[in-house]
Amino acid sequence: MTFRQFLSRLADLAVILLRDGAAYAVLIVRAVRGGVSVGSIARYVSCIALLMAAVLGLVDSVQRTLVNDKYLKRYFSYFDIPNGMYKGSLTVEKRDDNEYNVEFKDVSFRYPNAQAWALRHVNLKFRVGEKLAVVGMNGSGKTTFIKLLCRLYDPTEGVILLNGVDIRKYDYDEYMSLFSVVFQDVKLFAVSLGQNVAADTDFDRERVNACLARAGFERRESTLPKGLDTPLYKDYDKDGVEISGGEAQKIALARALYKDAPFIILDEPTAALDPVSEYEVYSHFNSIAGDKTAVYVSHRLASCRFCDKIAVFDAGRIVQTGRHEELLAAGGGKYCGLWNAQAQYFHAGKAPVTPCLYYAG
Ligand SMILES: Nc1ncnc2c1ncn2[C@@H]1O[C@H](COP(=O)(O)OP(=O)(O)OP(=O)(O)O)[C@@H](O)[C@H]1O
Ligand SMILES: [Mg+2]
Structure with missing residues (x-):
């Protein structure tokens, strides 16, 4: 791992810590004040985990879309080239005897x-x-x-x-x-x-x-x-x-x-x-x-x-x-x-x- 990759990984971890930390801090404060029962805390914790996973998936998809965008543009521009050839609709007779002239x-x-x-x-x-x-x-x-x-x-x-x-x-x-x-x-x-x-x-x-x-x-x-x-x-x-x-x-x-x-x-x-x-x-x-x-x-x-x-x-x-x-x-x-x-x-x-x-x- 290069130093640059190490720094980027560290930044990712910091973001995750901040994000999850903030969610859990809100939960802890509300629990201490007695506004949330022990059962609800367990439920909220799993909800936070699910929400974070979904947000991560979404961010990943957006990133991939942005990266692949230029390749997709090339792909679609190729398929968008109009085919000027005349295209008929007659069915080609399927012949078991291969009788084609x-x-x-x-x-x-x-x-x-x-x-x-x-x-x-x-x-x-x-x-x-x-x-x-x-x-x-x-x-x-x-x-x-x-x-x-x-x-x-x-x-x-x-x-x-x-x-x-x-x-x-x-x-x-x-x-x-x-x-x-x-x-x-x-x-x-x-x-x-x-x-x-x-x-x-x-x-x-x-x-x-x-x-x-x-x-x-x-x-x-x-x-x-x-x-x-x-x-x-x-x-x-x-x-x-x-x-x-x-x-x-x-x-x-x-x-x-x-x-x-x-x-x-x-x-x-x-x-x-x-x-x-x-x-x-x-x-x-x-x-x-x-x-x-x-x-x-x-x-x-x-x-x-x-x-x-x-x-x-x-x-x-x-x-x-x-x-x-x-x-x-x-x-x-x-x-x-x-x-x-x-x-x-x-x-x-x-x-x-x-x-x-x-x-x-
Ligand atoms: N895409 C093209 N655009 C313009 N001219 C072309 C194109 N393809 C081939 N030609 C020209 O058409 C003529 C016939 O080419 P063709 O490829 O059919 O020859 P060939 O007999 O298959 O030759 P070879 O033995 O080298 O494969 C040639 O003069 C060639 O320069
Ligand atoms: Mg040829």
Whole structure:
């Protein structure tokens, strides 16, 4: 205890002594004068104790309110930001067979206050249960495409349809509940591991463990001191554990699996993973996605071979679609260029790789 804290404690004690002393002094004076019976004195003493406890509680609450006021202001000002998005009221049909079809119809998009188009004339349909890979150079519009699909933004032009209906017409929260997404810039909360996976304080521990295992976090979890109850980061708990970017990505993947929505969307889910973990995600991708409709954004073209359809983005446009083999067999084109760039990278030092024939041959 510092000297300053000692003085403050002493002042508190003096106030308590003065306050209680005054109350008891009044009582004693009245008792001596014979105005109060012995029974009443006992009653008054307990009343004074109760009153003081209540006053202390009130003072404590006022103090806390004053301290938390600035944090609450920030919290409420965030929630007061108006959401300008159109919110429809149509119920999203709950389908046991996951029969959901999505279509982008001539969709173009410009970010607010930006001059350039991030997406231009995008047309794409994907089938129920299909595994769609989205590839392309940095800045080609892959993440923007995902953001529009999840209604984080609405198209500037064109329309996105779910089962033939404009997605803006659906109830916003219900529509959101269709998607399990792992975004490129994964963010976790400084709460327990279990709460991070479930995004809830109340969760099914067995299911959380199963999802963490499927996401490849099982071994690391076994090293955590309190298992699922281990706090992440040290913001609120000095016993919290720091986790790496790759570990955060696995936890985010487990969170997406726990949500168990009909669509699973992974925006570069392996970018921060080590080669073994990356291989595990690729090789288990079909079991991870199960019968869900999956959209998979990746720079690792080898992983796209497992997908039913690949959409190749370039400067905000879809320039090619098809299966891996079809796109390579087409000879030339953006996909071939990207594939060869990666193939040559792995064959550095060996004979130059003939464009596209490398794979086909
Ligand atoms: N919030 C934003 N405001 C303005 N422009 C943005 C914003 N986010 C992205 N852009 C621009 O939109 C274009 C597409 O970006 P996007 O993030 O979709 O690319 P990407 O294909 O996902 O790239 P990467 O492979 O690097 O993840 C880029 O030119 C980018 O600069
Ligand atoms: Mg991106």
